[in-house]
Amino acid sequence: MRAPPALPPTQRPPKMRIESLACLTLSLSLALAACSKHSGEAAAAQVTGAVAGQPKAGGELVFAFDGASITRFDLDPHQSIFAPHNRVFRSIFDSLVVLQPGHSFGPWLAKSWEISADGLVYTFHLRDGVKFHDGTRFDAAAVKFNLDRIKDPKNALYALSDIGPYASSKVIDELTVRVELSQPFAPFLANLSKSSLGIISPAALQKYGEQIGFHPVGTGPFKFKSLTPGTEIALERNPDYHWGPAGVAHEGPAWLERLTFKNVPEEATRVAVLENGQAGAVDLIPPQNLVQLRSSTKFHVVERELLNHNYSLYLNAVREPWKDARVREAFRLSLDIDTAVKTIYLGTAARAWSPLSPSLLGYDKSLEGSWHPDPTRAARTLDELGWKPGPDGIRVKDGKRLTVSFLDTQGNREKRLDLITIFRRQLHDSGFELKIDTESYGSYMEKAGAGDFDLVAGSLFAPDPDVLRRIYATDGRTQLAVFKGGDAELDALLVSAAKTLEPEQRVKWYAQAQRLIVDKTYSIPAYVLVYSVAAANGVQGISIDVHGFPNFTDTWLK
Amino acid sequence: MLRRIVERFLVSLGVIVGAVTLIFLVLNWLPGDSATLIAGEDASAETIQHLREKLGTDRSLSDQYRAYLKGVLHGDLGTSYATREPVVQRLAAQLPATLELTFSACTLAILLGVGLGVLSVLHRGRWLDQAIQSLSLFLVSMPAFWLGILLILLFSVRLGWLPVIGNGGFLPLVLPVTTLGLVLSVPLQRMVRDGMLEGLHEPYVTTLRAKGLGERRIFYVHVLRNALTSTVTLLGVLIGESLSNAVIIETLFARQGIGRTTVEAIGQKDLPVVQGAILISSVAYVVVNLLVDISYTLIDPRTRLFIPKGTR
Numbered sequence: 001m002r003a004p005p006a007l008p009p010t011q012r013p014p015k016m017r018i019e020s021l022a023c024l025t026l027s028l029s030l031a032l033a034a035c036s037k038h039s040g041e042a043a044a045a046q047v048t049g050a051v052a053g054q055p056k057a058g059g060e061l062v063f064a065f066d067g068a069s070i071t072r073f074d075l076d077p078h079q080s081i082f083a084p085h086n087r088v089f090r091s092i093f094d095s096l097v098v099l100q101p102g103h104s105f106g107p108w109l110a111k112s113w114e115i116s117a118d119g120l121v122y123t124f125h126l127r128d129g130v131k132f133h134d135g136t137r138f139d140a141a142a143v144k145f146n147l148d149r150i151k152d153p154k155n156a157l158y159a160l161s162d163i164g165p166y167a168s169s170k171v172i173d174e175l176t177v178r179v180e181l182s183q184p185f186a187p188f189l190a191n192l193s194k195s196s197l198g199i200i201s202p203a204a205l206q207k208y209g210e211q212i213g214f215h216p217v218g219t220g221p222f223k224f225k226s227l228t229p230g231t232e233i234a235l236e237r238n239p240d241y242h243w244g245p246a247g248v249a250h251e252g253p254a255w256l257e258r259l260t261f262k263n264v265p266e267e268a269t270r271v272a273v274l275e276n277g278q279a280g281a282v283d284l285i286p287p288q289n290l291v292q293l294r295s296s297t298k299f300h301v302v303e304r305e306l307l308n309h310n311y312s313l314y315l316n317a318v319r320e321p322w323k324d325a326r327v328r329e330a331f332r333l334s335l336d337i338d339t340a341v342k343t344i345y346l347g348t349a350a351r352a353w354s355p356l357s358p359s360l361l362g363y364d365k366s367l368e369g370s371w372h373p374d375p376t377r378a379a380r381t382l383d384e385l386g387w388k389p390g391p392d393g394i395r396v397k398d399g400k401r402l403t404v405s406f407l408d409t410q411g412n413r414e415k416r417l418d419l420i421t422i423f424r425r426q427l428h429d430s431g432f433e434l435k436i437d438t439e440s441y442g443s444y445m446e447k448a449g450a451g452d453f454d455l456v457a458g459s460l461f462a463p464d465p466d467v468l469r470r471i472y473a474t475d476g477r478t479q480l481a482v483f484k485g486g487d488a489e490l491d492a493l494l495v496s497a498a499k500t501l502e503p504e505q506r507v508k509w510y511a512q513a514q515r516l517i518v519d520k521t522y523s524i525p526a527y528v529l530v531y532s533v534a535a536a537n538g539v540q541g542i543s544i545d546v547h548g549f550p551n552f553t554d555t556w557l558k
Numbered sequence: 559m560l561r562r563i564v565e566r567f568l569v570s571l572g573v574i575v576g577a578v579t580l581i582f583l584v585l586n587w588l589p590g591d592s593a594t595l596i597a598g599e600d601a602s603a604e605t606i607q608h609l610r611e612k613l614g615t616d617r618s619l620s621d622q623y624r625a626y627l628k629g630v631l632h633g634d635l636g637t638s639y640a641t642r643e644p645v646v647q648r649l650a651a652q653l654p655a656t657l658e659l660t661f662s663a664c665t666l667a668i669l670l671g672v673g674l675g676v677l678s679v680l681h682r683g684r685w686l687d688q689a690i691q692s693l694s695l696f697l698v699s700m701p702a703f704w705l706g707i708l709l710i711l712l713f714s715v716r717l718g719w720l721p722v723i724g725n726g727g728f729l730p731l732v733l734p735v736t737t738l739g740l741v742l743s744v745p746l747q748r749m750v751r752d753g754m755l756e757g758l759h760e761p762y763v764t765t766l767r768a769k770g771l772g773e774r775r776i777f778y779v780h781v782l783r784n785a786l787t788s789t790v791t792l793l794g795v796l797i798g799e800s801l802s803n804a805v806i807i808e809t810l811f812a813r814q815g816i817g818r819t820t821v822e823a824i825g826q827k828d829l830p831v832v833q834g835a836i837l838i839s840s841v842a843y844v845v846v847n848l849l850v851d852i853s854y855t856l857i858d859p860r861t862r863l864f865i866p867k868g869t870r
Contacts, residue, residue: 442590
């Protein structure tokens with residue numbers, strides 16, 4: 001941590017907010033930076049920017065973010081799992097509850113709530129006096145309207161999977177809403193805290209219909225002003241705002257008068273606009289620049305781990321050569337993840353030990369240091385299984401080469417292909433041949449859906465370990481999920497853990513699940529993502545919420 | 559003459575319809591289902607089916623094609639699958655930025671290309687010629703994005719003279735236009751140089767000299783004009799070049815533009831947007847080439863002689 005914020009006595013600890021999302025890679029056939037985040041120290045060093053002096057109101061912050069080469073700015077929170085746009089949502093939309101460190105929940109738009117003993121009924125008591133940006137009132141009917149909108153399959157909204165077994169809502173009185181589920185759903189509160197379940201003004205939804213994404217109206221600290229598709233989203237202060245979530249650093253409206261998000265997809269350009277002053281802050285800094293900016297006297301860096309299913313390699317266990325778990329293990333033993341991650345990320349990202357990122361509920365710390373590279377054992381196993389080294393070093397069995405095809409569409413975002421390239425060299429030493437099959441997004445989705453690959457890799461942002469069910473469970477996962485195998489034991493653990501409201505029991509099951517995934521080598525976790533923001537020293541008080549998204553309510557200009 | 563122009567116009571129309579049809583078929587043949595791509599990795603089969611019905615992609619290919627052509631004739635390019643915005647509106651938002659960049663960069667490329675080409679012929683064999691040749695070799699081997707990054711580092715970060723990003727106004731346009739203009743100027747400059755060097759040895763130059771015409775007049779009025787005929791042909795190609803480089807320039811300088819929109823739409827199989835973009839670029843391409851054809855008659859008197867009665 002750098003110097004802690006010098007806050008006025010009335011202020012509470014740094015504000016934390018939550019959200020999560022699955023980072024759908026809307027990546028292009030070009031190897032341009034795509035959707036998401038960069039990597040940094042696992043146990044994120046700094047959550048709030050260096051603060052010196054008394055905050056003052058006014059001014060404009062230009063925030064240059066990595067929005068990928070995406071020109072579509074669709075600011076409907078229920079309809080986007082695109083990480084960069086969710087970074088914008090948090091300034092426009094509030095959620096019912098806020099996720100706090102240690103997987104606890106604090107009040108936000110909901111003052112308090114009760115959960116029935118069977119876990120099927122959630123009664124939310126809402127905060128009074130909250131207004132949407134269009135002047136309409138936030139009330140129980142608004143909550144019902146939002147949840148029903150998501151539930152309706154005709155609307156085909158991404159947020160549908162976040163509400164799980166949501167059945168219906170009843171408006172008890174103006175400020176009380178009863179939400180009913182058809183079965184217990186442990187991740188419900190965590191999902192409600194996501195930006196993708198931000199509350200939209202029902203009046204605006206009725207007025208704009210499907211065009212709501214171009215006229216976003218929420219209750220958040222900043223109001224939407226205008227957007228220039230592909231390059232700019234301009235927000236201005238919401239002067240009425242005084243309903244920040246539990247843990248805000250100051251009551252009342254944001255300090256900044258205007259907040260302008262500029263999409264600067266090229267990382268070198270982001271660093272350039274920070275250095276020449278065109279932007280006050282930028283995100284997702286490449287490792288080499290991060291190292292330099294951390295020690296700079298003109299800039300400071302704010303970083304925080306994302307709650308995440310770590311970037312992992314998924315082995316298609318239903319296909320040869322992976323059907324035999326011993327081949328999968330030999331593959332893992334051939335990888336020296338420590339060295340690869342250090343070489344590529346220059347110490348700005350930690351290597352991962354578990355599929356879950358360390359700050360997620362149920363992270364199994366005992367996995368740390370529990371598995372290591374062992375090329376000698378890998379070679380022995382492969383020898384025993386009849387895979388003999390061929391003339392070029394690649395192993396052969398019954399005339400078949402030990403070739404593994406890695407399906408990819410994202411290119412080198414977050415330097416992921418660089419990492420794979422190092423892995424390829426390590427694997428070659430053990431006699432595996434890794435081929436990189438780069439496809440356009442469309443072909444990638446088709447091949448991934450059909451299971452036509454040996455290896456894929458990816459990460460998935462989520463505030464709850466239930467993310468494991470979305471990826472690995474035969475029942476819970478979607479048809480496009482990258483894990484194709486089926487493991488009855490794993491299924492039982494993940495499905496039960498999603499239905500149990502008992503945190504200790506969940507933690508136990510998730511620990512077993514993580515170990516099982518590692519032991520059976522269903523996936524190989526690679527590195528822990530850290531979201532980073534670099535700001536000029538004239539910009540103070542940028543924070544990153546529990547989930548790993550930037551927050552500008554407490555940001556001010558010197 | 560008029561008949562010829564009408565004929566060219568009809569052929570151009572055919573080219574546009576052909577391009578739109580081809581892209582319609584190619585996109586449909588490409589793997590990946592639009593609804594699945596838009597619904598995202600986490601969507602249920604039910605959600606995807608709803609989307610398919612909404613987008614109309616559950617209809618037969620010929621139905622979709624007929625509906626599309628009908629729309630185009632009514633000036634309706636359809637609705638973007640991904641944003642549910644009218645395609646016309648979506649592309650119109652991006653078009654000014656593209657026009658601004660393309661037009662300025664092509665102008666710069668022409669000025670630089672012709673200027674440096676002439677200069678290098680005037681100083682042929684001497685150090686200036688060699689310097690220009692080295693510069694063009696440097697530029698032609700340099701990917702546009704790398705050149706752009708170098709210019710940013712020098713002019714924005716080191717010297718602090720120019721902004722890197724920004725919409726509207728002259729200053730934010732300087733670096734992207736310079737990057738693209740420099741890259742595009744190289745083939746022009748080489749064409750002018752080679753054309754003129756060749757021209758200087760043509761028999762008609764000897765004839766002109768024998769007539770007692772001044773070197774200067776021979777050089778600028780006759781040889782340069784001759785070399786320009788082939789250079790003008792290159793202009794049509796230049797538009798294509800500039801559109802294909804646009805994606806890189808737009809990304810690097812965080813600009814709006816048709817290039818990025820198209821690449822993004824292809825990735826998502828957002829057919830109406832891709833078709834709209836192809837329609838616009840093919841119209842631009844065809845119009846520029848039509849103008850190029852017409853401009854021959856101004857530059858090269860021989861074509862003027864041939865067109866009116868001789869051939870038709």
